[in-house]
Amino acid sequence: DTGVSQNPRHKITKRGQNVTFRCDPISEHNRLYWYRQTLGQGPEFLTYFQNEAQLEKSRLLSDRFSAERPKGSFSTLEIQRTEQGDSAMYLCASSLAVGRDSNQPQHFGDGTRLSIL
Amino acid sequence: GQQVMQIPQYQHVQEGEDFTTYCNSSTTLSNIQWYKQRPGGHPVFLIQLVKSGEVKKQKRLTFQFGEAKKNSSLHITATQTTDVGTYFCAGSEFGGYNKLIFGAGTRLAVHP
Numbered sequence: 386d387t388g389v390s391q392n393p394r395h396k397i398t399k400r401g402q403n404v405t406f407r408c409d410p411i412s413e414h415n416r417l418y419w420y421r422q423t424l425g426q427g428p429e430f431l432t433y434f435q436n437e438a439q440l441e442k443s444r445l446l447s448d449r450f451s452a453e454r455p456k457g458s459f460s461t462l463e464i465q466r467t468e469q470g471d472s473a474m475y476l477c478a479s480s481l482a483v484g485r486d487s488n489q490p491q492h493f494g495d496g497t498r499l500s501i502l
Numbered sequence: 503g504q505q506v507m508q509i510p511q512y513q514h515v516q517e518g519e520d521f522t523t524y525c526n527s528s529t530t531l532s533n534i535q536w537y538k539q540r541p542g543g544h545p546v547f548l549i550q551l552v553k554s555g556e557v558k559k560q561k562r563l564t565f566q567f568g569e570a571k572k573n574s575s576l577h578i579t580a581t582q583t584t585d586v587g588t589y590f591c592a593g594s595e596f597g598g599y600n601k602l603i604f605g606a607g608t609r610l611a612v613h614p
Binding site (some may be wrong): 419427493 | 503506508532533535539543544545546547550552590592593600601602603604607608
């Protein structure tokens with residue numbers, strides 16, 4: 386079990402630029418989740434995948450955000466035309482689930498910290 | 503939409519004192535999970551509660567799930583400096599593919 390891996394660990398960019406983050410889940414995990422966390426808050430759900438299918442995207446997420454998991458393994462999260470308010474820690478988590486209501490622990494990566502100048 | 507509220511926001515105790523954090527959901531939950539996040543770290547799974555009225559213990563930690571499956575608590579007996587961190591509850595609704603809605607967390611500081 387190598388754990389959930391996220392890259393890069395830190396990203397500093399100018400407002401208006403596009404950024405892409407990568408998440409490699411635990412290899413046998415079929416579910417992958419993206420969260421955003423700001424200081425003093427809990428992780429905020431963004432989107433999740435069951436294998437390669439994106440099952441839900443938060444209504445709070447603007448059209449500037451898009452996520453993919455093309456082969457049901459790693460996932461990417463892209464933010465277009467970044468804004469100051471996008472500055473946060475972006476966390477990825479994975480779990481192994483059987484069935485729709487399968488309740489399994491989520492294993493989190495160390496996150497990508499995004500800073501918008 | 504589903505909301506999860508957690509209190510207190512911050513708790514400062516002397517080592518050896520007890521600590522409790524409370525979690526309330528606006529909707530009935532399928533299950534509730536608890537995570538711990540150390541400063542600079544990522545959330546780490548502690549436990550999951552599924553049944554109404556369920557109580558689980560892990561050494562000095564006691565977790566409870568309310569009868570209505572809308573509230574939960576975490577109690578730590580005789581805190582130690584290693585308990586420092588932020589404790590989050592996270593609820594999942596039925597049919598939600600275990601999509602977790604996190605509370606804002608309770609940050610625990612333990613002074614020796």
